[in-house]
Amino acid sequence: xxxxxxxxxxxxxxxxxxxxxxxxxxxxxxxxxxxxxxxxxxxxxxxxxxxxxxxxxxxxxxxxxxxxxxxxxxxxxxxxxxxxxxxxxxxxxxxxxxxxxxxxxxxxxxxxxxxxxxxxxxxxxxxxxxxxxxxxxxxxxxxxxxxxxxxxxxxxxxxxxxxxxxxxxxxxxxxxxxxxxxxxxxxxxxxxxxxxxxxxxxxxxxxxxxxxxxxxxxxxxxxxxxxxxxxxxxxxxxxxxxxxxxxxxxxxxxxxxxxxxxxxxxxxxxxxxxxxxxxxxxxxxxxxxxxx
Amino acid sequence: xxxxxxxxxxxxxxxxxxxxxxxxxxxxxxxxxxxxxxxxxxxxxxxxxxxxxxxxxxxxxxxxxxxxxxxxxxxxxxxxxxxxxxxxx
Numbered sequence: 001x002x003x004x005x006x007x008x009x010x011x012x013x014x015x016x017x018x019x020x021x022x023x024x025x026x027x028x029x030x031x032x033x034x035x036x037x038x039x040x041x042x043x044x045x046x047x048x049x050x051x052x053x054x055x056x057x058x059x060x061x062x063x064x065x066x067x068x069x070x071x072x073x074x075x076x077x078x079x080x081x082x083x084x085x086x087x088x089x090x091x092x093x094x095x096x097x098x099x100x101x102x103x104x105x106x107x108x109x110x111x112x113x114x115x116x117x118x119x120x121x122x123x124x125x126x127x128x129x130x131x132x133x134x135x136x137x138x139x140x141x142x143x144x145x146x147x148x149x150x151x152x153x154x155x156x157x158x159x160x161x162x163x164x165x166x167x168x169x170x171x172x173x174x175x176x177x178x179x180x181x182x183x184x185x186x187x188x189x190x191x192x193x194x195x196x197x198x199x200x201x202x203x204x205x206x207x208x209x210x211x212x213x214x215x216x217x218x219x220x221x222x223x224x225x226x227x228x229x230x231x232x233x234x235x236x237x238x239x240x241x242x243x244x245x246x247x248x249x250x251x252x253x254x255x256x257x258x259x260x261x262x263x264x265x266x267x268x269x270x271x272x273x274x275x276x277x278x279x280x281x282x283x284x285x286x287x288x289x290x291x292x
Numbered sequence: 293x294x295x296x297x298x299x300x301x302x303x304x305x306x307x308x309x310x311x312x313x314x315x316x317x318x319x320x321x322x323x324x325x326x327x328x329x330x331x332x333x334x335x336x337x338x339x340x341x342x343x344x345x346x347x348x349x350x351x352x353x354x355x356x357x358x359x360x361x362x363x364x365x366x367x368x369x370x371x372x373x374x375x376x377x378x379x380x381x
Contacts, residue, residue: 041305041306044306044307045302045304048300048369048371049371055362149305150304211334212332214321214334
């Protein structure tokens with residue numbers, strides 16, 4: 001049995017841990033609010049972009065059309081972009097994204113497809129390296145940048161586009177965590193190439209009028225699609241960030257509560273032991289006195 | 293048609309402007325253009341330049357860098373890479 005002094009030390013250390021987790025929880029809560037706003041503010045742009053593209057895509061019929069939109073028509077080489085967090089202590093945030101990606105990659109490999117992996121965020125690297133050694137072609141580390149903005153997403157999108165144009169990939173899929181609410185983040189899959197023309201963005205009713213394009217339709221699409229790629233990556237990164245802080249907040253809240261429970265249990269047994277010792281000493285004194 | 297034009301200017305980080313206005317002038321790659329309520333569907337890439345929003349006798353100017361303008365019967369949307377309100381003139 002641990003001595004009273006050991007128990008006191010133990011209680012002290014759990015209390016110190018509790019203070020840290022409590023502080024982390026509050027920091028995460030503050031950052032969550034900011035990143036949630038950022039994710040929300042970015043939504044109109046992404047939505048408009050999607051509706052503009054689906055509008056344009058509806059206008060392009062038959063053969064041809066930019067490959068970024070339609071894909072190469074092949075389905076052999078897959079590039080899977082896995083975007084997770086850069087830091088830990090956020091419960092199962094990163095591992096749930098990795099798990100979703102792993103299932104997808106295994107299905108593809110079972111079908112005999114070639115899969116390359118591109119990771120964003122430190123926490124995706126190690127588990128994927130273990131599961132699919134040698135298949136990670138590139139890793140982006142975002143821990144250096146404090147905020148997620150267009151400049152963060154740009155190099156990632158450019159790299160994806162470059163690999164696609166170099167023929168290293170026919171299909172590009174992005175894994176990230178969709179921010180549903182503070183208590184619920186869902187690992188999700190988003191097709192990047194070919195661009196998903198989302199069903200929710202219904203084509204706008206033009207009332208019979210024809211669209212006019214300046215410059216031509218193709219030229220607009222050609223500049224718009226790479227930008228759409230960046231937007232898609234950016235919105236995934238923003239959702240990820242909000243989800244990360246939400247997940248961290250929940251995890252740290254739990255940790256704080258667990259530490260509280262532990263302190264209560266330890267204090268109880270500490271007090272019991274202390275009382276038992278006092279009783280024992282009293283008995284010794286009394287029986288000593290009686291012996292006289 | 294004496295209605296108003298629904299105009300929204302969105303940048304990747306946020307929606308810069310959204311509301312009902314009388315007229316919007318912008319700089320397209322093939323020339324400047326103005327959009328009034330009821331404009332025909334039209335889409336163009338934008339040059340770097342000012343976007344002027346007129347509503348009644350109020351005028352607001354935004355500096356826009358790269359992007360697209362999309363005119364639909366529902367209104368005008370400008371998707372800009374970068375957009376900020378120019379100093380009040």
